Amino acid sequence: MNGVKVLLFGAAADRAGVRQTELSVHSGVTLGELWPILVDRYPALVPMRDTLAFAVNGEYARMEDAVSPGDEVAVLPPVSGG
Amino acid sequence: MNGVKVLLFGAAADRAGVRQTELSVHSGVTLGELWPILVDRYPALVPMRDTLAFAVNGEYARMEDAVSPGDEVAVLPPVSGG
Amino acid sequence: MFRIVEESIDVGALVTGAFRPDCGAVATFVGTTRVDESSGASVEYLEYEAYRPMADRKLEEIGAEIRERWEVGHVSIVHRLGRVDPGEPSVVIVVASPRRGPAFEASRYAIERIKEIVPIWKREVWSDGYVWVGSQVGTRSRHEGRNTASLR
Amino acid sequence: MFRIVEESIDVGALVTGAFRPDCGAVATFVGTTRVDESSGASVEYLEYEAYRPMADRKLEEIGAEIRERWEVGHVSIVHRLGRVDPGEPSVVIVVASPRRGPAFEASRYAIERIKEIVPIWKREVWSDGYVWVGSQVGTRSRHEGRNTASLR
Numbered sequence: 001m002n003g004v005k006v007l008l009f010g011a012a013a014d015r016a017g018v019r020q021t022e023l024s025v026h027s028g029v030t031l032g033e034l035w036p037i038l039v040d041r042y043p044a045l046v047p048m049r050d051t052l053a054f055a056v057n058g059e060y061a062r063m064e065d066a067v068s069p070g071d072e073v074a075v076l077p078p079v080s081g082g
Numbered sequence: 083m084n085g086v087k088v089l090l091f092g093a094a095a096d097r098a099g100v101r102q103t104e105l106s107v108h109s110g111v112t113l114g115e116l117w118p119i120l121v122d123r124y125p126a127l128v129p130m131r132d133t134l135a136f137a138v139n140g141e142y143a144r145m146e147d148a149v150s151p152g153d154e155v156a157v158l159p160p161v162s163g164g
Numbered sequence: 165m166f167r168i169v170e171e172s173i174d175v176g177a178l179v180t181g182a183f184r185p186d187c188g189a190v191a192t193f194v195g196t197t198r199v200d201e202s203s204g205a206s207v208e209y210l211e212y213e214a215y216r217p218m219a220d221r222k223l224e225e226i227g228a229e230i231r232e233r234w235e236v237g238h239v240s241i242v243h244r245l246g247r248v249d250p251g252e253p254s255v256v257i258v259v260a261s262p263r264r265g266p267a268f269e270a271s272r273y274a275i276e277r278i279k280e281i282v283p284i285w286k287r288e289v290w291s292d293g294y295v296w297v298g299s300q301v302g303t304r305s306r307h308e309g310r311n312t313a314s315l316r
Numbered sequence: 317m318f319r320i321v322e323e324s325i326d327v328g329a330l331v332t333g334a335f336r337p338d339c340g341a342v343a344t345f346v347g348t349t350r351v352d353e354s355s356g357a358s359v360e361y362l363e364y365e366a367y368r369p370m371a372d373r374k375l376e377e378i379g380a381e382i383r384e385r386w387e388v389g390h391v392s393i394v395h396r397l398g399r400v401d402p403g404e405p406s407v408v409i410v411v412a413s414p415r416r417g418p419a420f421e422a423s424r425y426a427i428e429r430i431k432e433i434v435p436i437w438k439r440e441v442w443s444d445g446y447v448w449v450g451s452q453v454g455t456r457s458r459h460e461g462r463n464t465a466s467l468r
Contacts, residue, residue, distance in 0.1 A: 010285030011299030058218040078298035081284030082195045082255050092437030093451030140370040160450035163436030164347045176328015185402035188350030198340030250337035
């Protein structure tokens, strides 16, 4: 497959209205390049941008980190456990 | 009665060999004046002097505080609860 | 022992399970649902969700950080998911150490780190709507100074 | 609730008994008998005694000091007397507060104050004699840098 699985949590899932989606990407795309594709589909996420963190395959990642088809990307609002 | 009850605890009871005794005093004697009478009876207490605190009727007291017949004096080594 | 659970937490068993003859101090922190109140509304319960297994791994990382920084004989962290009613525990941290200083410091460190790095989220369900804590996203609009409405 | 007891302490009941809907944080400290070792000898158990009822009153005073200094919903302190075996609790402190900062600070304060003002004494019973902690009076003579022998 040439998609990445995108998981959304908490307020991000709430605003997007989905908890999971799949985006088609070419290999080597960065998280920063993935974001416009995601918000194109879920524009309600736009105002959350500055509060979000991201994980790739279960580890925190930066916007310049690359994503490959088959990866799992997670959209993480500010954590609030405890 | 014209005695004060003296209770000893922990290391003080250990060194004196008793947990309780009674000393005859005149009214208005201070704790500081009581001490020589006590160590006359239990000389093994002498080396502990600087480590001890005292209570009169269940509250911490200073050496200049007065003791009256009927009072309860407690000889308190450094506390080590917890 | 680091666990994320769906059911209620047996706090007593966790605490007594930390007692060891080589430790003289056991510090425990329990986070419980607090009924906040404002403008006539109140919190009815909290609801937690997690990104697993990342959240499980982050709890283990916190345990490893603690063992690097302090001399501890036992660390356990259990976090609950789903609905947690008022006065019920959502998180329990237990640290045993030979001495009390490290036990206190490590247990405090654990809860602060949980709130920083573990992908768990809580939703306050109020009598008049809900709020995702930290994001201020939700359905409450009438009361909060926290700008719940502006994001909707 | 402030108590001095002769029997073993039900730690789980004390902790869960502090959960309240108006508090979000419960900090607990448990002091347990630690098996210290030196020069081939080891601690076999601790033995505690108290000057009562002064000790009971001092525990209550510590509770009052805590309520003056911090916003707390619940404070309990239980201290055990007599023989306390390795890994067994001698003291349990539980503080519930709306927020975690005061809960941590108050529970730490409680144990420090107990060690300062509550007339309770502990004797370490070693495999080769005993020592009154703090006084260094006892029957151990061969090992300690603490001048056990010089006072005898």
